[in-house]
Amino acid sequence: xxxxxxxxxxxxxxxxxxxxxxxxxxxxxxxxxxxxxxxxxxxxxxxxxxxxxxxxxxxxxxxxxxxxxxxxxxxxxxxxxxxxxxxxxxxxxxxxxxxxxxxxxxxxxxxxxxxxxxxxxxxxxxxxxxxxxxxxxxxxxxxxxxxxxxxxxxxxxxxxxxxxxxxxxxxxxxxxxxxxxxxxxxxxxxxxxxxxxxxxxxxxxxxxxxxxxxxxxxxxxxxxxxxxxxxxxxxxxxxxxxxxxxxxx
Numbered sequence: 001x002x003x004x005x006x007x008x009x010x011x012x013x014x015x016x017x018x019x020x021x022x023x024x025x026x027x028x029x030x031x032x033x034x035x036x037x038x039x040x041x042x043x044x045x046x047x048x049x050x051x052x053x054x055x056x057x058x059x060x061x062x063x064x065x066x067x068x069x070x071x072x073x074x075x076x077x078x079x080x081x082x083x084x085x086x087x088x089x090x091x092x093x094x095x096x097x098x099x100x101x102x103x104x105x106x107x108x109x110x111x112x113x114x115x116x117x118x119x120x121x122x123x124x125x126x127x128x129x130x131x132x133x134x135x136x137x138x139x140x141x142x143x144x145x146x147x148x149x150x151x152x153x154x155x156x157x158x159x160x161x162x163x164x165x166x167x168x169x170x171x172x173x174x175x176x177x178x179x180x181x182x183x184x185x186x187x188x189x190x191x192x193x194x195x196x197x198x199x200x201x202x203x204x205x206x207x208x209x210x211x212x213x214x215x216x217x218x219x220x221x222x223x224x225x226x227x228x229x230x231x232x233x234x235x236x237x238x239x240x241x242x243x244x245x246x247x248x249x
Contacts, residue, residue: 021189026237028194031086031225040191041089048184053176055130056107057100060177060219062184063210065090070209077205078221083196088225092206093181095173097166098215104130133162140165170217177219185222194227 045062053059065074071090078084108126111118136143147164163169185195198221206218 021186023237025186025189026194027083027196028225028227029081029083029086029196030228030230031083031088031194031223032228033086033088034226035088036188036191036193036224040188040193044184044187044191047187048180051176051180051183053179054172055100055104055125055133057103057130057134058176059096059099059103059173060180061094061096061216062180063092063094063212065092065210073209074206074221077209078198078201078223081198081200083198083223084221086225086228087196087223089223091184091222091224092210093177093184093219093222094212095170095177095217095219096213096215097169097173097217098213100130100134134169136163136165136169143168173217174219181220181222188224192226193224195222195224197222 041064045064048062049058049060051060065071071087074090075084075087078090084090104126108123111123111126132146143162143164146162150159150162153159163172181197185197188195201218201221203218206212206221207216212218
């Protein structure tokens with residue numbers, strides 16, 4: 001597991017302010033057939049995995065569908081919608097609920113190899129608190145027992161919430177993976193490419209095609225490529241006003 005200091009230097013990207021970058025990211029439905037260079041895709045994956053995640057456990061995986069056979073099958077499994085029919089690239093974004101223990105051990109190993117002078121609570125967190133927080137046990141029995149204990153503590157003082165069953169573990173993985181997906185889409189836009197985050201797809205058949213493990217949950221399928229100049233849907237961006245979403249407490 002490599003540290004951030006050893007990431008491959010990225011290829012040059014467009015000189016673009018963050019505000020301009022966010023404004024230019026649009027959900028494109030019509031792409032040119034030009035494939036995205038591998039070094040650009042790899043740089044965008046590097047940017048994706050810099051996203052924050054709960055406990056830094058990074059429960060995401062990205063499947064870049066490259067073969068012509070699988071890309072054609074993806075068009076069918078994404079219901080032949082235009083953003084899939086014209087896509088130059090497909091990336092299946094996956095949350096994993098079963099890798100937290102492995103990744104926690106890798107983080108501990110990484111800290112030890114780097115000989116980091118970290119506060120003791122940081123070391124205790126990964127050795128003890130993480131296993132306590134995420135172990136569910138058979139039929140999630142340990143998760144429900146933990147939730148009952150935390151409920152009792154909340155009577156007297158504030159207490160955080162941890163996943164108590166497999167459904168909540170899926171939500172935990174989806175939450176962090178979604179943050180990485182946004183990083184990935186913004187990174188592609190910085191390179192001059194566009195994306196569309198699809199929710200219309202057959203997750204069961206995609207899991208079967210990619211031979212994904214049982215704990216994998218497909219968060220979204222991102223299609224990407226060069227924006228077609230004849231995509232006429234780009235009028236003014238429609239968003240409800242800030243007063244609908246932002247409140248002061």
